[in-house]
Amino acid sequence: MGELTPAVTAILMALAGALSAFAVYWYFIFRRVLPLEASLEELRRQAEQFREFSIKKSREAKTLYDVAALTAQATQAQSALSAMVAIIATYLEADVAAFLLLDEATGELVTQPGGHGLEKEEQSYRIPLADGNSSSARVFKSGQVFITGDAQNDPGVITHYARLWKIHSLMTVPIKKDGRSIGVIRAGSFKRDYFTREHAELMGVVATEAATIVETAMLNRKLAETAQQxxxxxxxxxxxxxxxxxxxxxxxxxxxxxxxxxxxxxxxxxxxxxxxxxxxxxxxxxxxxxxxxxxxxxxxxxGEMAMEFKPMVLDSLLRASVEAYRSQAQAGGKALFYDIPKGLPMVRGDESWLRLVVDNLISNALKFTRSNGCVRISAMEKGDFIMVCVEDNGIGIHPEDKERIFDKFYRARNSNEISAPGTGLGLAIARQVVAKHGGKMWFESELGRGTRFFFVLALASHGEEARIQ
Ligand SMILES: Nc1ncnc2c1ncn2[C@@H]1O[C@H](COP(=O)(O)OP(=O)(O)OP(=O)(O)O)[C@@H](O)[C@H]1O
Ligand SMILES: [Mg+2]
Incomplete structure (x- = not known):
């Protein structure tokens, strides 16, 4: 091999330098990327946890919403409770669920109809509070939640029922009102170790709403019984x-x-x-x-009495009533006036009952007016009605008696003042009669100056109506 020329050496050295720079670069890149990867993994895990958490929370919120909506609409406690059982079953994904309420008369917890996942005959049973083997009785008495993941072998459970319903997990939550237990809710699952503290918390919220429904139902039942009595x-x-x-x-x-x-x-x-x-x-x-x-x-x-409504002439009835009281008025030194325009249209009424009304008003006016006083009977047409007025300048009615004057047997304080005999039934009868005619009765009075009683009656319908000339 020949000697390397300086140029080649320089190139090779440059290459070696570039390679090591590249390696160093990647070394640093990897040093930065690896922890990044790890944190990315951590982030992914946290995101997954957060997703599970929000699903759980939204499920809880939905449960609470459903239960609250149910409480607001509940008219019948029984159906509201079975709807609640269904909500529990859905949101807790429980296989069986039921309410048990205390029967105060027998001291037993009684399953309520409408349990979830139970046959009809499995639903109706009673647990005496004294039963030491029953987890429900214990939860009721202690007010503490009970959870087991192996109900069929748990000595704290009546295992017979757990086997009957084929459940392995059982959760029992007390229903309390004002700190006092009134029942329990039970949920069971075919799975082992299924229920958690979080499930119990959710069921606790349902129990609080159930307590309100049960309490309201009890009050309503008592009210209805009292009303019946x-x-x-x-x-x-x-x-x-x-x-x-x-x-x-x-x-x-x-x-x-x-x-x-x-x-x-x-x-x-x-x-x-x-x-x-x-x-x-x-x-x-x-x-x-x-x-x-x-x-x-x-x-x-x-009672069941029916009135006989007919088109009738009111002024002859008023006239007859005035004449019947004429001598009594004269004997008491009182004037009795009669002021009815001619040609009043007919009204629809029962003559004998209306006579009672007018008689009582005139009799009252005379009774509660001193001698030298006067009583005036008038009538006038007012749209589709005729208004009758019996007016006196007598002793008047105290404002505090106003509310009760039409009550049965009520006599105002003025009846002692003038020692007027009576039972306090006249006005109660009069007002009922007028009301049965579809009319109205009321009065105005000024203490010491006099009183005006009014009533209105509907005109006879057009077909029946006739004008008196
Ligand atoms: N015109 C009136 N002026 C003053 N007080 C009156 C008048 N009419 C009724 N009252 C008061 O209203 C009370 C009730 O009247 P109501 O006609 O029901 O009973 P009464 O006249 O006492 O007894 P009854 O009508 O049963 O014989 C009277 O006791 C009296 O106190
Ligand atoms: Mg009277």
Whole structure:
């Protein structure tokens, strides 16, 4: 081999230099890339973890949303609970799930209908709280969550049921209201070691919502029972009032008849004192008779009674009622005016019931007006209605009595002031009668100055309507 020329040597050296520079370059590149690769791997792992975490969280959020929506719509606790069981089964991917609630009467936990993954006959069983082998009873009493991954061999579980349902994992969470257990939720899986603390947390949230539903359902049931009892009591009271009033009617008529006969002297001459006593007796019987009549009217109104609506002329009814009270007004030194325009259209009504209304309003106006006062009855057409007004310049009604004046048996404080007899039923009856006609009754009053009672009745329909000339 010949000697290398300096030029070739120089080229070779340059090449060697370039190669080592290249190697050094790659060495540095690799030094930087390798850790980068490692961190990339780490990043990938974290991204995967984050993806799993967000799936889990969104599943939790969806569960919570579904449960909350269910709670808001729940009208029937039972169906809401079975829907919740379905939610648990979906989000926990459990194979069986059921609610057990405490039956306070027997001290047992009772499975609620609508369990998931269970046959009908497997669903209905009761666990006494005293059963030491039952994990549900323990969870109920301790308020602590129970999880096992091997339910068929766990001494803390009634393994018979675990085998029956073929489950290996079991999770039981208490349902608490105000710190007190009211039941438990159970979820089971065919897989071993399936349930985790996170599952338990999610089920805990469902349990809180379930507690609200169960509590509301219990309150509703109690309310419904109370309402039923009240209704029954009310019916007994109404029946009693109606029967007693009927029974009173005949003897009262007899007493009234005999007292009148004696007062008229048909049984012999009476002393002044006898006349006085018999007159008192007659007034008292009259009052009793009125009260019995009102009680019977009320029981008819509140019963199944149907009114007989016909087109009718209201002004002749008003006139007849005024005339019936004319002598009473005169005897009390009160003026009774009548102000009804001619040609009022007919109304649709039941004549005998409407007469009761007008009679009571006039009787009240006279009762609560001192002598020298006056009472005025007027009527006017108002669109599709006729408005009747009974006005007096009597003692008036205290504003604090306003709310209750139409209540049954309510007599305002002014009835003591003027010692007016009565039962407090007249206005209750009047308002109900007007309401049954589809009308309205109300009043305006000023203490010490007088009162105006109004009611409106619908005009008879066009086919039936006739104008009085
Ligand atoms: N025109 C009126 N002026 C003042 N107070 C009145 C008037 N009408 C009714 N009231 C008050 O309203 C109460 C209830 O009236 P309502 O007609 O229901 O019963 P009442 O007249 O006392 O008894 P009843 O009508 O059963 O014989 C009366 O006791 C009275 O206190
Ligand atoms: Mg009255």
């Amino acid at each position: 009240l209704e029954a009591l009310n019916r007994i009271k109404d029946d009693f009032v109606s029967t007693v009033s009927h029974e009173f009617k005949t003897p009262l008529t007899t007493i009234k008849g005999f007292v009148s006969v004696m007062l008229e002297g048909d049984t012999g001459k009476l002393t002044e004192q006898q006349v006085k006593f018999l007159t008192v007796a007659k007034t008292a019987v009259g009052r009793l008779e009125q009260m019995v009549g009102e009680l019977l009217d009320l029981s008819k109104l509140e």
